Amino acid sequence: MTTVDDAVAALRASNLIFLPTETVYGLGARACDSAAVAKVFAAKGRPQFNPLIVHVASAALAEHIAHFDDRARVLASAFWPGPLTLVLPIKDARLVCDLARAGLDSVALRVPAHPVALEILNGFGEGVVAPSANRSGRPSPTRLSDAVEETGAFVAASIDGGDCQIGLESTVVSLRDDARYLRAGAVTRADIEALIGPLKGDDHDGHRSPGRLAVHYAPDAKVEINVVKPDEGCAYLAFGPTDYAGPIFQLSASRNTSEAAANLFTYLRKADRLKPRKICVAPIPSEGLGEAINDRLKRAAGYVG
Structure with a gap:
């Protein structure tokens, strides 16, 4: 049976893992390692202009990676660990490779709430990209068996974290300048606006969020x-x-x-x-x-x- 130590060792060896989260199962790789991140794109068949979310164990590590303002700290305090991703200006590009950021000057960050994910992230001590573990455009896996069916041939370690509690990818909010609502999720627009005020739409920063292709999450049938x-x-x-x-x-x-x-x-x-x-x-x-x-x-x- 795969253990947390096995998953950490796989990440350090630049291999892929399944990362169970409360949203969906992720296909995890070392965020600073472009060769490892390239394996994620290859496994998913994912367009390289689509940025990846970096999962970290704590807000403190996130602040080493990105520039946080007061709004970001308020939202992180309220919703991390949890299903909220913040798009922020990159601070230390050595910690998240250019490929993971799709060449952008911003980075998408989240602290997941799943206990197994947090165990792995704490043991690893770095950022882990973990897009949903499906082939690009396919429905996201919310149980380990679905992840194995989609991309199981590409991973070196997988841990069964049970069925995902939420089952939808995280909410994405950009805080680069104006606060913008890029992708809906379990943390609602109203939840966020109650803390930092009105959110603008995604017309300006939509390309900075994962999951923004026109055809996405699609089965074979119409x-x-x-x-x-x-x-x-x-x-x-x-x-x-x-x-x-x-x-x-x-x-x-x-x-x-x-x-x-x-x-x-x-x-x-x-x-x-x-x-x-x-x-x-x-x-x-x-x-x-x-x-x-x-x-x-x-x-x-x-x-x-």
Whole structure:
């Protein structure tokens, strides 16, 4: 069985690991090592202009890597460890290689809340890039078996941290100048604005966030969203009661967005394995966590934005 020590040793040897987090399973590599980071891009088939999030064990280490202002410290204090990524000006480029930052003068940082992730990060003592452990554009893995199915051939160490509690990638906020909301997640826009004031949109800094490709999180089958009555031959991701007679994957019978978020990628995968004519998804309200769910669904369906 793989241990935390095995994972730390693999990172130090410039190899890849699976990093279980509360959001999704990550494909981890040493952030300062361009050769190791290149292995992540190769495993995922990921475009190299898409930056990676660097996971660290503490806010103190994050401040060695990036320039923090008062807003960043307020948000880090409130939401770290947790599912919030901050995009900040790079301070020490030796700690995060140019490839991991996609050549940008900023870096995306997060302290995850999963106890196994924190054990590995504390043992390693450096930053670890850990994009979701799926092939690029595919649904993100929220359990170890899904990660193994996607990119298991590329990793030297994997630890089963159980099913991911949240199941959606982290919220991303840029604090380079104006505060901008780049990607929705479990930490909502309202949560952030309550602490640092209004957030601007992503029209200026969107390229600095992971997960911003137009087609992202996509299964092989075509995805159609906001469907109340699916056509025959479709797999249906329901949100609440439905009378559809075909294959149904119930995101949340009680219309709970937290439950739906945790189930989203797993059910997209299960639906896709049926090789349906298309995957239809029920309407989901955009309030709170629903904003993040709909963001992922729009990308899975091929919408821009």
